[in-house]
Amino acid sequence: MVALVRFRMCLALLALTVTPLAAAKGEAVGTWQGMLPCPDCRGIRLRVTLRCEGENCTYSMVESYLGTRNGEITNPLDGVWSIDKGRPGNPEAVIYRLDPEIPERSRNFLREGDTLRQLDRRRNDLEPKDKYTLRKVK
Secondary structure (H helix, E strand, O other), rough: HHHHHHHHHHHHHHHHHHHHHHHHHHOEEEEEEEOOOOOOOOOOEEEEEEEEOOOEEEEEEEEEEEEEEOOOEEEEEEEEEEEEEEEEEEEEEEEEEEOOOOOOOEEEEEEEEEEEEOOOOOOOOOOOHHEEEEEEEE
8 A cells, every 4th residue: 555655656746747848848849030140151040940749859950151152051950859957047947959969969049938049058148148049930
């Protein structure tokens, strides 16, 4: 009987930890875009689309480098994404990580309302913050 009670308590605790993550992923599905700074071009137009089907969460991203010597250069990327919590100064921050298992490709985005703000690899702000913000379009 005691084992059954402990088992049910474990299931209840598991439900408490899984449910917010599932809810957060449901909110995450959408498309964000914006223009990011570029040191040797006019700007980087970035469009990120996040999708979830059950536990399978994927993204597609298109980076377009505008005004380069060779004209516009577009790089499409696809992969998986996950949700993490916490960053320096804000342990409750919701972070979307693209390609979390591939360190050289991994990117971090801070969710703030209907915007995503790109962060560095250590989850610190890129400056100026407003230049690294993507707005939700879908």
